[in-house]
Amino acid sequence: MTNAPAVDTRPIVAITMGDASGIGPEIIMKALARPDVYAICRPLVVGDARRLREADALTKTGLTVAALQEPAGATYEIGTVDCIDLGLIPAGHPFGQLSTISGEGAYRYIERATRLVEAGEADAICTAPLSKEALHAAGHKYPGHTELLAHLTGTPEVSMMLVAPKLRVIHVTTHIGLMDAIRKIEPGLVERVIARGHATLVKAGIAEPRIGVCGINPHAGENGLFGQGEEEEKIIPAVQACQAKGWSVTGPLPADTLFFRAARGDFDLVVAMYHDQGHGPVKVMGLEAGVNITIGLPVIRTSVDHGTAFDIAGKGIADEGSLIEALRQAVDLAPKRSK
Template sequence: MTRPTIAITMGDPAGIGPEIIMKALARPEVHAICRPLVVGDAARLVRAGDIVGAELAVDRLERAVDANFSASAVQCVDLAVVPADLPFGKISAVAGDAAYRYITKAVEIVSAGHASAICTAPLSKEALHAAGHRFPGHTELLAHLTGTPEVSMMLVSPKLRVIHVTTHIGLVDAIERIEPGLVERVISRGHDVLVKAGIAEPKIGVCAINPHAGENGLFGRNEEAEKIAPAVEACRAKGWDVRGPLAADTLFFLAQRGDYHMVVAMYHDQGHGPIKVLGLEAGVNITVGLPVIRTSVDHGTAFDIAGKGIADERSLVEALRQAADLSPAPGID
């Protein structure tokens, strides 16, 4: 089996990204499924390796093509932008700018054909903004860097897949933004990913906005009939098994039981809540609609435990697995 090359961005260097990368790349099963290439700061990885007790060297690379993919040494395209005394667990513009540079470099590497996908460690939105990069998060930043007008966030856990119609905006703004065309496009992107993943006829459930799906107009302002139902009908007209709008509380229960392959959530917390209840350690974030594959851990920078060596790397391992599974072709030969 040809292993795809996955560009792993280090995320915010003051967070747990460096530690979970060193922990994950110490696991043999990661090297069995992909060729990991870290984009970050080699010195920071060395420090993180010391903290977590990883018996791995770090190879400092100037170019992606210089990687040898030894399982005993982390391959790092070294941007060397983090000062040695940068503290763990503190928000800073320096760290925010570093995180921005890592993702920018990773896009360049994948665009040049030197990697098949990007897997991102977490960044801090506050630090990113402090550095002058005004993006709500990785998803919007990647869309900007790749010139993609619209993307969707999909969260995947062992029992549940959720794609979001809206994400990092306030609830009132989300309800205003939801409209049939947007809902249909999100369903279509999710359907395409499931088919590419080998599910020939996905069964998709679409959440309502209001409790009990609005009770036929008793709750809300008829959002289900006006904003969601037309999109569901349009997708069903394509021959797809799409059902909704359905009461979210019941739909998530049915989906984690296995009745649906994917749930379409209308707003951020509607989709994130069930995934996180099922376990952050196994959750993966996939950006759908980009010209490159991008997966990520489904947790934040965890500044409260950064630098202590106790961060859990399992979400990153699963994110790498998903990136490998979705990669269309190998990276560096």
């Protein structure tokens, strides 16, 4: 009687190349030169094999790039980068410059990765950075990855969670102006965002997450002294609804002290009301190791928490730390394959 071959339980993570004119190709090659990445997952790049080879020359990683049409041909062995090759980027395409070619590529990589996960050929998506301006120039009018993935998966509402050392933040609103954000915030939306964050942390192994909710105004309105009653109208009913479920939800609290308390360990998650309220503290705490997670999609998606860095693209000096952390988060959140 022969033993059946061992099943590889490492999740397959589809890594999208992002904007080919930015640092995405370089940080991918640097990350995939590390054996510890292969110890936790099977990385499958969705992008352009020729561009990755150019990035290899820049970073001097000495890796082989295997150009594939389908995942079945991947070997997932250290030393070889398996790439679903869409062949969209011409040879010698300039780094560090806004390009509609790169914008179109960024869209197509995400589209293909999404279909791979939906077909069961990958378990999660990890995205290198794209340029919103290039994406728009190519005719894809989405504010960023989060909204694009929501469209591709037919998901009506998602949330952005940022993770940095000692801090997790989920956002009620993201890529809209401040006045529009305040108008958009309402109790039902706040409650749904808290619920998505709570469910994500429970899935990640935190049985009873402690959640702190930011106010909108300075000092969370200070009992009506600041603002026009936004905390009472828009936030408190949602907090009370979540508390009625038995969850540990506190707020609204002044954002300046809440982030300090969360970094100290008093809370497992902060609920930010708008983009800069949440992004600023996270990027101060750990830009290089920050991770962006889209919550509420039918597919797992994590991302670096930095941009395309056109100013250093093509120099081979970009830091891959955030991408490695994003891969770790994707592995933690991905459905577990049977042994």
